[in-house]
Amino acid sequence: MKDERLEDLLLKEMFVIHRYLMKIGASSEDAEDIVQETICKAIEYIDSLDGEKISSWLFKVSINRYYNLYNKKKKEEIGLDDRILSSLHSDGMIEDHVLNEELKANVQKVLGLLKESYRTLLIFKYFIGLSYKEIGNILNLDESKVKTYLYRARIKFKELWEVLDYGR
Incomplete structure (x- = not known):
């Protein structure tokens, strides 16, 4: 057993x-x-x-x-593959496709600017869809710390997004 x-x-x-x-x-x-x-x-x-x-x-x-x-x-950079953001892609019109590609590039750029721990937390939560408990188990953290660190990661993402003027 x-x-x-x-x-x-x-x-x-x-x-x-x-x-x-x-x-x-x-x-x-x-x-x-x-x-x-x-x-x-x-x-x-x-x-x-x-x-x-x-x-x-x-x-x-x-x-x-x-x-x-x-x-x-010896890759040039780790980068985030387009598959990460495939959920943002729609099979709509060309204009939608171009806008989605721009959004993907912007999200990728901001994620790339975050420190690795924040990037990891955001990917676990929003791209893989793990719960706070599952993230805590993987990273050996209690749920309250995961929530706190994710909050900080979201704030930092938002700050960088605004600094780069993607929120137009």
């Missing part, structure tokens, strides 16, 4: 991590490879992992693997 719960936890966490990796710019293939490597690492160290902190451990291992891959490929 314990093995089934661990398997369910790993599957759930790996799904979230896969989606997050893709949101920050990993290709689907790279995200799958990183998730697979992370599962192998978790199995290797399962006896020494704290059950309450396994989510944050899995997340940290995956992110470190992504950054190692990123550095290895």
